[in-house]
Amino acid sequence: MKLMVVGGAGYIGSHTVRQLRAAGHSVVVFDNLSSGHAQALPEGVTLVQADLLDAASVKAALEAHQPDAVVHFAALIEVGESMRAPGRYYRNNVVGSLNLLQSVVETRKIPLVFSSTAAVYGTTDAVPIPEDAPMHPESVYGETKLMTENMIHAFHVAHGLPYIILRYFNVSGAAPGGDIGEAHPNKTHLIELACLTALGQREKMMIFGEDYPTPDGTCIRDYIHVQDLADAHVLAVEALASGRQEAGTYNVGLGHGFSVREVLDAVDAVTGRPLTREIAPRRAGDPPRLVADAHRIVQELGFNPQFTDLKEIVRTAWEWHRSHPHGFDQ
């Protein structure tokens, strides 16, 4: 198949491009490179450098490349920033996605796989969280993802657009071998920050709150390896293209959680460089516990994650950061 991967030069996008190619598919990437990196793309992948906000270029790319399906990652992703600059987030994530949906139904009506997030649930009492849990996003970022999910569903009902929505939990790690990995301009993710701190780029790790209602008082998250998540996209694309699925929404996590302290213990063990830790106030908007009920994707799409050990996930992140201490800028 030929896939158009929108936002394919980013962290999750570039790992998905690689797994799609490994599965024998050809790939065209559509990316504005605002936070992605052309260096993250393998040879032989065509890059269309353009913006979803430019509807004409989206349509032109679909017409020129005639893909069989679209995988849509392109979005602004920072929770904190979304609260300070909501207009940018609604415009980029919602209007950008709308342009893509409209172009798809007007040109080829091909299946779409969409990157959503556990942030659509907000604080919930459900542990683990099933896909039909109530959704009350607490950030503008989460709200833009939920709005896009709703648009996709409406396009499915009105225009027969086939889709799969994947709601990611905490994505981490890097491709084994360490040649591509996480390189966000603004670093906020726990494992990435801990690795960069172990490299001496920061003095210490802050633990945001130790008074949560969890066994060790720190927040619990479900960490999923980026390559397993990329494989989930391959399964989703293939299920849609074969007609086995017309519409579906899936959590992507492992179904078990680790606290911030447990993650930092794993980083210490992998790097052999124990981090200085400091307790800091809670970070606004952090729910105490987010763990996926991940049964549906296993049962319906045959999802079979390979990285089930937190230390293995951390090891791949460490390998990437150690060999690329400044990301792709070197």
Ligand code: UFG
């Ligand atoms: N944390 C620290 N210190 C740090 C960084 C993070 O204690 O220096 C804590 C956070 O407070 C949180 C946990 O580590 O409790 C994980 O934080 P991350 O920033 O790594 O990830 P989040 O759970 O906040 O966010 C991730 C994605 C979001 C997505 C969300 C969905 O980055 O895009 O999961 O739950 F919306």
